[in-house]
Amino acid sequence: MIETADVVIVGAGIVGACCAHLLQREGLRVLVVESGVIAGGATGSGMGHIVVMDDNPPEYALTLYSQQLWNRLLPELPAPVEYDACGTIWVAADEEEMRGVHSKFASYTMRGVRADILDSRQIAEAEPALREGLAGGLLVRDDSVIYAPCAASWFLQGASVRRARAVSVAAEGVRLDDGSMLACGAVVCAAGAKTAELFPQLDVRPRKGHLAITDRYPGFARHQLVELGYLKSAHGHTTESVAFNVQPRRTGQVLIGSSRQYGVDSTSIDRPLLRRMLQRAIEYMPRLATLSILRTWTGFRPSTPDNMPAIGLSPAHANVWFATGHEGLGITTSLGTAHLLVDLMAHRTPRIDASPFAPERLWRDA
Amino acid sequence: MPEKFLIRINGTGFQAARGMTVAAAVLMAGVACFRRSVSGEPRAPLCGMGICMECRVTIDGVPHSRACQTLCAPGMEIRTDA
Ligand SMILES: Cc1cc2nc3c(=O)[nH]c(=O)nc-3n(C[C@H](O)[C@H](O)[C@H](O)COP(=O)(O)OP(=O)(O)OC[C@H]3O[C@@H](n4cnc5c(N)ncnc54)[C@H](O)[C@@H]3O)c2cc1C
Numbered sequence: 328m329i330e331t332a333d334v335v336i337v338g339a340g341i342v343g344a345c346c347a348h349l350l351q352r353e354g355l356r357v358l359v360v361e362s363g364v365i366a367g368g369a370t371g372s373g374m375g376h377i378v379v380m381d382d383n384p385p386e387y388a389l390t391l392y393s394q395q396l397w398n399r400l401l402p403e404l405p406a407p408v409e410y411d412a413c414g415t416i417w418v419a420a421d422e423e424e425m426r427g428v429h430s431k432f433a434s435y436t437m438r439g440v441r442a443d444i445l446d447s448r449q450i451a452e453a454e455p456a457l458r459e460g461l462a463g464g465l466l467v468r469d470d471s472v473i474y475a476p477c478a479a480s481w482f483l484q485g486a487s488v489r490r491a492r493a494v495s496v497a498a499e500g501v502r503l504d505d506g507s508m509l510a511c512g513a514v515v516c517a518a519g520a521k522t523a524e525l526f527p528q529l530d531v532r533p534r535k536g537h538l539a540i541t542d543r544y545p546g547f548a549r550h551q552l553v554e555l556g557y558l559k560s561a562h563g564h565t566t567e568s569v570a571f572n573v574q575p576r577r578t579g580q581v582l583i584g585s586s587r588q589y590g591v592d593s594t595s596i597d598r599p600l601l602r603r604m605l606q607r608a609i610e611y612m613p614r615l616a617t618l619s620i621l622r623t624w625t626g627f628r629p630s631t632p633d634n635m636p637a638i639g640l641s642p643a644h645a646n647v648w649f650a651t652g653h654e655g656l657g658i659t660t661s662l663g664t665a666h667l668l669v670d671l672m673a674h675r676t677p678r679i680d681a682s683p684f685a686p687e688r689l690w691r692d693a
Numbered sequence: 694m695p696e697k698f699l700i701r702i703n704g705t706g707f708q709a710a711r712g713m714t715v716a717a718a719v720l721m722a723g724v725a726c727f728r729r730s731v732s733g734e735p736r737a738p739l740c741g742m743g744i745c746m747e748c749r750v751t752i753d754g755v756p757h758s759r760a761c762q763t764l765c766a767p768g769m770e771i772r773t774d775a
Pocket residue numbers: 337338339340341342343360361362363364365366367368369370371372373374375376377378491492493494517518519520521522524525535536537538584585625626627628629650651652653654655656657658659660
């Protein structure tokens with residue numbers, strides 16, 4: 328028997344889940360295909376920081392649009408999503424980084440993003456566990472933290488999810504590894520870091536990250552704390568980098584990140600890199616060294632050469648759409664992505680310019 | 694170290710003996726709940742050999758210390774969850 332749906336979505340991470348939610352709201356019959364468990368990819372192994380990033384105009388537009396959508400939605404989400412409106416503090420180590428704080432402040436406030444400059448004393452009061460003598464920081468109030476797997480499950484409520492691997496996509500539909508065919512009007516590829524297994528032409532590569540989580544120490548950290556130099560790690564293309572990025576969880580646990588690594592497919596812990604990552608965190612928060620870590624793990628960000636996602640119609644297919652390549656921002660940008668994609672599919676004008684995300688730019692001959 | 698000495702468990706004095714673990718002292722003091730799980734359930738020692746982490750208490754201000762792996766010492770301050 329051939330199953331049919333209006334839209335088949337490949338991938339039940341946060342991006343596929345948001346797309347399913349919104350496409351269903353349009354009255355379409357949606358079928359989600361997932362080879363593993365719901366949110367078992369990057370969505371289940373990341374940090375869940377909802378953050379506005381202003382380092383290039385399209386990313387700024389997409390993260391801000393997404394953050395505003397989240398803030399409207401989050402009070403409705405169930406308790407297990409662990410929504411915490413804790414805000415972000417970008418930490419400046421020295422006067423040079425403090426100049427970065429001032430330019431970030433200007434760029435945020437220009438677009439109505441609520442931000443406050445903290446001096447050396449104010450940052451110490453806001454986060455007593457940070458090391459002494461930091462130059463200051465930038466508090467961005469409307470950023471928040473969620474537990475993304477539960478958000479993904481919530482978005483998928485009422486959706487049909489088929490546990491199978493999509494092996495190919497053709498004009499008539501999606502072929503699964505059990506040999507069956509799903510006939511559909513359109514396909515959305517939200518396969519994250521595994522996108523290239525289905526579409527080798529689209530330049531999306533896995534970029535490995537390490538995280539560690541501590542036992543419960545309520546109040547140890549109060550905001551998501553990120554070093555101002557984080558962007559160097561995120562947007563640089565060196566094979567290996569670490570940055571200070573610490574997140575308080577609702578439970579009192581402290582989530583410690585993060586590393587970035589290209590060209591590795593093993594999920595196992597790289598001990599020297601993990602040590603560098605933890606050492607970096609301890610440089611900023613010396614007392615972290617006394618907390619006990621419960622678990623360390625790794626995940627794969629779906630990365631692209633220009634650090635921007637692919638959202639839109641495939642350049643080579645009439646009915647295949649991409650929503651992938653969200654690198655380290657996919658929890659944040661999933662919601663904006665789904666709104667953009669659904670508007671494009673419905674021939675409506677999206678609220679923000681979709682052209683910088685057009686998949687063509689990542690298309691190459693496989 | 695003296696044979697017998699005083700420690701404090703949740704603020705109350707308790708006469709401990711040399712070689713006694715914190716887990717033993719807390720149980721002898723009649724405290725049944727060592728800590729609360731994330732969902733608020735009471736927890737107490739299970740394995741007694743440092744593996745299960747169920748016996749964690751705050752010892753001299755250090756949270757998540759394993760009661761079964763720590764020997765009592767004079768003047769020690771122990772806090773359990775309520
Ligand atoms: C260490 C780390 C920290 C991060 N921190 C943050 C953060 O703080 N904030 C933030 O916004 N983002 C963060 N991210 C990024 C974020 O997690 C990802 O961008 C996001 O989860 C991507 O979602 P996705 O749905 O595209 O991919 P995934 O969650 O990977 O989902 C893709 C799904 O598709 C399935 N799939 C793939 N191929 C097939 C197939 N052929 N057939 C069937 N199913 C298939 C996979 O099994 C998977 O479940 C972090 C990532 C990492 C690794």
